[in-house]
Amino acid sequence: MISLQKINDILSDQRPESLEELAQEASFVTRQYFGRAISLYAPLYLSNYCSSHCTYCGFHALNKIKRIKLSDDQYHREMQVIHAQGIRNILMLTGESYQHTPVKYLKEAAQAAAQYFQGIALEVHPMRVEEYKELFAAGVDGITVYQETYDRTRYAQVHLSGYKKDYDFRRDTPRRAAQAGMRHIALGILLGLSDPVTDLFELYEHLAQMEKSYPGVEYSVSFPRLRPIKSQEFMHCDVDDMVLTKIIALTRILFPRVGINLSTREEPKLRDHLLEIAVTRMSAGSNTSVGGYALLPEEAQDPQFDIKDERSVAEIIHVLKSKNFDPVFTDWRRIENNV
Amino acid sequence: MKVTINGTIKELTGSSYVSDIVAQFCQQSKHVITEVNGRIVPSHDWNNTTVSEGDHIELVAFVGGG
Amino acid sequence: MTNSPLIIAGKEFKSRFFLGTGKFKNKKEMAEAITACGTQLVTVALRRIDIERHQENILEHIPPGVTLVTNTSGARNAQEAVRIARLAKASGCGNWIKIEVINDSKYLLPDNVETIKATEILAAEGFVVLPYMYPDLYTARALVKAGAATVMPLGSLIGSNQGLKTREFIKILIDEIDLPIIVDAGIGAPSQAAEAMELGADAVLANTAVATAGDPALLAKAFAQAIEAGHMAYLSQLPTQRTVASASSPLTGFLYDIPAKN
Numbered sequence: 001m002i003s004l005q006k007i008n009d010i011l012s013d014q015r016p017e018s019l020e021e022l023a024q025e026a027s028f029v030t031r032q033y034f035g036r037a038i039s040l041y042a043p044l045y046l047s048n049y050c051s052s053h054c055t056y057c058g059f060h061a062l063n064k065i066k067r068i069k070l071s072d073d074q075y076h077r078e079m080q081v082i083h084a085q086g087i088r089n090i091l092m093l094t095g096e097s098y099q100h101t102p103v104k105y106l107k108e109a110a111q112a113a114a115q116y117f118q119g120i121a122l123e124v125h126p127m128r129v130e131e132y133k134e135l136f137a138a139g140v141d142g143i144t145v146y147q148e149t150y151d152r153t154r155y156a157q158v159h160l161s162g163y164k165k166d167y168d169f170r171r172d173t174p175r176r177a178a179q180a181g182m183r184h185i186a187l188g189i190l191l192g193l194s195d196p197v198t199d200l201f202e203l204y205e206h207l208a209q210m211e212k213s214y215p216g217v218e219y220s221v222s223f224p225r226l227r228p229i230k231s232q233e234f235m236h237c238d239v240d241d242m243v244l245t246k247i248i249a250l251t252r253i254l255f256p257r258v259g260i261n262l263s264t265r266e267e268p269k270l271r272d273h274l275l276e277i278a279v280t281r282m283s284a285g286s287n288t289s290v291g292g293y294a295l296l297p298e299e300a301q302d303p304q305f306d307i308k309d310e311r312s313v314a315e316i317i318h319v320l321k322s323k324n325f326d327p328v329f330t331d332w333r334r335i336e337n338n339v
Numbered sequence: 340m341k342v343t344i345n346g347t348i349k350e351l352t353g354s355s356y357v358s359d360i361v362a363q364f365c366q367q368s369k370h371v372i373t374e375v376n377g378r379i380v381p382s383h384d385w386n387n388t389t390v391s392e393g394d395h396i397e398l399v400a401f402v403g404g405g
Numbered sequence: 406m407t408n409s410p411l412i413i414a415g416k417e418f419k420s421r422f423f424l425g426t427g428k429f430k431n432k433k434e435m436a437e438a439i440t441a442c443g444t445q446l447v448t449v450a451l452r453r454i455d456i457e458r459h460q461e462n463i464l465e466h467i468p469p470g471v472t473l474v475t476n477t478s479g480a481r482n483a484q485e486a487v488r489i490a491r492l493a494k495a496s497g498c499g500n501w502i503k504i505e506v507i508n509d510s511k512y513l514l515p516d517n518v519e520t521i522k523a524t525e526i527l528a529a530e531g532f533v534v535l536p537y538m539y540p541d542l543y544t545a546r547a548l549v550k551a552g553a554a555t556v557m558p559l560g561s562l563i564g565s566n567q568g569l570k571t572r573e574f575i576k577i578l579i580d581e582i583d584l585p586i587i588v589d590a591g592i593g594a595p596s597q598a599a600e601a602m603e604l605g606a607d608a609v610l611a612n613t614a615v616a617t618a619g620d621p622a623l624l625a626k627a628f629a630q631a632i633e634a635g636h637m638a639y640l641s642q643l644p645t646q647r648t649v650a651s652a653s654s655p656l657t658g659f660l661y662d663i664p665a666k667n
Contacts, residue, residue, distance in 0.1 A: 016654055016661070023656035032644055242660050273659045345453045364456040370464050371454065372492045379495045397453060399492055401463050403435065404450025404476040405425030405563070405590075405612035 001208050002254060008197045011246055019246060026249035026278045033256045037326045039281045040316065041089035041119070042082045045290040046070050046109055048302065050095030052162025054148075056193065056226055058304050059095040061162060065302040068290040069100055075109055079116045081293040085285055085313040088330040089119035091144060093304075096125035096163055103131045107138040114139035118330035121184060125163055126173040132180030142184035143177035145170065146222065149194040150202030154236075158193060171206070178214035185210070185217050186261065191239040191247070192226030200247060204254060211255075220259030220281055223247055224305075225266070241270055245277065252278035264288075264309040268319075271309055275325060284316040343395045351390075358385035365398060372399040411607050413585055414501075414533040414554045416472065420445050421602070421636055422629040423587065425476075425612025432466040434621050439468060442625035446472040448503050448610070450479070451489055464498065474501040474535060481508040483522035490527050502527055503557070504536040513563045517544040521551055528552025537589050540574040545582045556582055557610065559590040560601060564613040566593020569600050579605040595624075595631030602635025603643060 010022065047069035048059045058065070070078065082090065090113055094101040106124060113120045121142030122135065132143065149155050152167055159165050174185045187207055189199045207219060225239050239247075248260055261281040262271050271282060286309075287293050289301035311319070320327045340351045344364060353359055357380050361368045373380045374397035380388050390396060411418040423446040429435035439447060447467060454460060467473065475493035480486035483506065490502045504527070506519040515537050521544060524534045533554045538544055540558035548556055558575050561567035568591060569575065579586050585607035592598050598609040609632050618624040654661075 016657065019657045019660070020654040023654075027656055245657060245660060269659065273656075277656055345456055347456065365454055366459050367462055370462055370496050370498060372451070372496045374492065379491060381495050382497070398456065399451050400454045400460065401449045401475070401496070401498070402452045403426035403429060403463055403616075404448055404478050405427045405610075 001204055002201070002250075004197065004201045007200050007250070010250055011197060011200075011243055019242065022246060022249045022253070023277045026252040027276060029252055029256045030278050030280065034280045035326070036324055037280070037328045038275060038320055039089065039259065039328045039331065040087060040284050040313070041091055041121075041281065042085070042087040042313070043091045043093055043123075043283055043286050043288065044075070044078055044082060044113075045093050045288060045292065045304065046075060046105075047094040047097070047101045048290045048304070049097040049100035050162070051097045051099065052095075052164035053160040054162075054164060055158045055160065056190065058302065066300075069105075070109075070291060070295075072108065072112065074291065074295055076112055077294045078291065079113060082285075083116040086317070086329060087284070087313060088117055089121070090117045091121045091123055091142070091283070093123045094125070098125055098163065101125075103127065103134055106135060106140075110135060110138040110140045118332065119184070121186070123186075126170050127176070129176045129179050132177050132182060136181050141182060142186065143173070143182050144186035144188075144222075145173040145177070146186075146188035146190060146224070147171055147203070147206070148188075148190040150189065150199050150206070151194040154194040174206070174210050175213070178210065178217050183218060184220065185214075186220045186222060186259075188222035188224065188261075190224055190226060191244065192237055194236065196237070196239055196243065196247065200250075204251075207255060207258065211258075218259065219255075219257075220261050221251060221255075222261040222263065223251075224263055244270075245274065248274055248278045264307045265305050266308055268309045268311060272319060272323070275320075275323070282316070284311070285313040340390075340392050342390055342393065345396070345398055355389040355391070356386060357388045357390065357396075360390065360396060361385060361398065365400070370401055373397065374399065411585060413535075418445050418472075418608070419443075420629060420632075421608040422598075422625075422632045423447070423474075423608055423610040424615060424625060425610060426463060426467070426616075427612055428616035429621065430616075432461055432463060435463075435616070436466045436468070437622040438615055438625040439471065441622035442629040444471065444625070444629065446474060448474045448476045448612070450476045451492055452479075472501060473498050474503050476503040476505050476537075477523070478505045478507070480504075480506050480523075482506060482516070483519040483526065486519070486523040487526050490523075490532055491530075494532070500531060501533045502535065504534060515539055515559065517541060520544070521547045524548055524553050525551040528554075535587070540571045540578055542574075542577055542581060545578050549582060549584055553584060555585040555587050555607075557587045557589040560588050560597065561591030563590045565591050566614055567591050568593060568597035569604075572600075572604065575601070575606065576604055595627045598628055599631040599635035599638070602632050603638045605639050608632070 049067050050059045050061050053060045120140050123144040155167050189203050259281045260279050262279045264283050264286040288303040292301050317327050365371050376395050420443050422444050424444045425448045477486040477489040486504050486506050494500050504520050504523045506516045507513050508516050520536045524536050528534045535555045536548050536553050537557045545556045561570040587608040588601040588606045589610040592611045593614045601609050615621050615625045
């Protein structure tokens with residue numbers, strides 16, 4: 001794998017020609033492995049109840065926001081809206097609360113989602129292998145779990161209480177999900193939380209180890225950056241567009257097969273350009289509030305983070321096509337074996 | 340009359356028309372090119388062009404080549 | 406990119422395989438090779454007739470409709486090349502000339518300087534000039550200026566079967582010169598011909614490999630198919646073709662026209 005020093009050299013190299021060279025290499029590898037296909041998905045926030053206190057998150061337990069958990073009827077309505085936009089891959093999210101959103105609740109939501117979507121991923125609190133197996137049987141095929149930072153000291157500083165405090169249990173989550181049979185596992189770091197060089201190095205180690213141990217799994221990575229939460233600034237270090245571009249390009253070169261995701265918290269212009277370099281997955285028409293698609297008016301919503309790319313699914317499709325990309329809504333279909 | 344044909348001195352016995360030289364020294368006349376003292380004599384002039392004592396005559400034809 | 410036909414001096418060529426006629430065991434094998442591969446352009450040479458021995462007329466063995474190009478092989482300078490070209494024209498077999506000026510019997514490399522001179526003279530006289538050259542960008546530009554109909558860079562030493570040793574330089578000519586680029590010399594196998602075509606060459610000329618093969622007709626056909634395949638691959642915009650990063654930063658230039666993150 002790549003050395004810490006090498007990552008540092010690449011990220012601190014200020015020369016435009018080095019950046020362009022890196023981008024060209026990444027672009028070549030991306031086209032070689034992915035062609036011009038871009039996978040689209042949408043997030044669906046099921047609940048914002050949370051028992052953890054993560055200082056950077058709008059949903060954290062001590063934050064005084066309206067707590068909502070969608071009922072069976074409510075998430076059906078949200079799913080119908082997302083489905084109507086053409087989306088067929090869904091990422092369902094909750095705050096981290098085992099109590100409010102237990103496996104039973106998630107299973108029911110997954111069974112509902114299976115009526116509308118071909119791909120169902122969860123970004124919820126980490127669970128045990130047995131629980132993942134249950135969810136897999138209910139139709140969940142993907143698990144997203146970001147370590148946020150691999151730096152133990154920083155991790156302890158920003159994760160003050162709750163489940164999420166347990167660094168090792170969280171880091172081991174991708175392995176448990178793979179063991180349970182999950183097809184798609186997404187890893188990530190929250191840029192701005194800690195030193196990006198160390199975090200990147202650790203993420204690469206983690207990913208390489210996962211690829212080696214569970215080569216059948218489809219992996220993807222995300223590089224969310226800390227953004228202001230409702231006018232409240234929270235930033236430890238500034239990862240600018242240039243460094244983000246380098247991180248994404250370098251990741252592509254080192255992991256040619258890995259999906260790279262770029263969220264709607266980034267500006268449309270940056271998202272569009274990074275598609276040319278390395279990004280292969282993106283959310284579209286996203287709403288990051290519970291009930292944000294169909295239930296609540298905008299002024300009543302408490303988003304987890306502010307969205308910068310507010311383009312609708314139709315607009316994203318139009319942009320992708322105009323740039324000769326191939327928007328992909330579903331790349332596989334479940335086969336029912338128990339006929 | 341002695342002339343040099345393709346580097347070899349030859350004694351001409353008959354007439355001195357280029358057409359007769361071609362007929363005498365080439366298996367066939369088609370696509371043969373002639374040069375007299377470095378000047379090309381086109382085939383349509385063979386019947387009205389004569390050579391003189393000591394002339395240098397080149398008879399050239401196509402062969403295989405890359 | 407569309408599959409437009411190869412056009413040289415207004416003449417259209419469906420086959421992009423050109424065949425030299427030297428070194429064949431006999432005329433029959435040569436004729437069979439020409440027919441088998443469907444080439445539409447062959448090169449021939451001019452020699453003094455051997456007045457002591459019977460000599461077949463090679464042109465009688467070349468099927469009608471095939472364009473004849475006379476090679477000036479044997480010329481050691483521009484003047485000799487010009488003379489051979491004029492002789493060829495006098496035969497009434499057309500005015501297509503491959504200029505090949507060689508004054509080095511060890512490497513048989515073409516003399517680019519003399520080739521430019523001969524091209525200039527002959528193009529002015531109305532010849533269709535196909536100059537064989539060492540792949541040098543400046544020479545190629547001079548040949549364009551001199552009125553050449555194509556540029557024919559060598560792949561490797563004549564008759565060496567070494568393939569595309571000059572690959573990177575031929576690529577430059579392909580990118581920079583607006584005339585058909587025909588790779589000539591050193592192409593010893595269909596795979597090598599395909600490589601040249603994948604690179605973007607407009608045609609390939611081969612001779613030694615075909616003429617000296619056990620079954621020349623079969624190898625000629627294989628060459629024609631490899632060249633067609635290579636050309637199709639080129640048209641498909643092979644994903645392995647890589648663009649060199651340029652100073653204008655096409656992928657990352659956008660980062661400089663927006664202010665830093667707010």
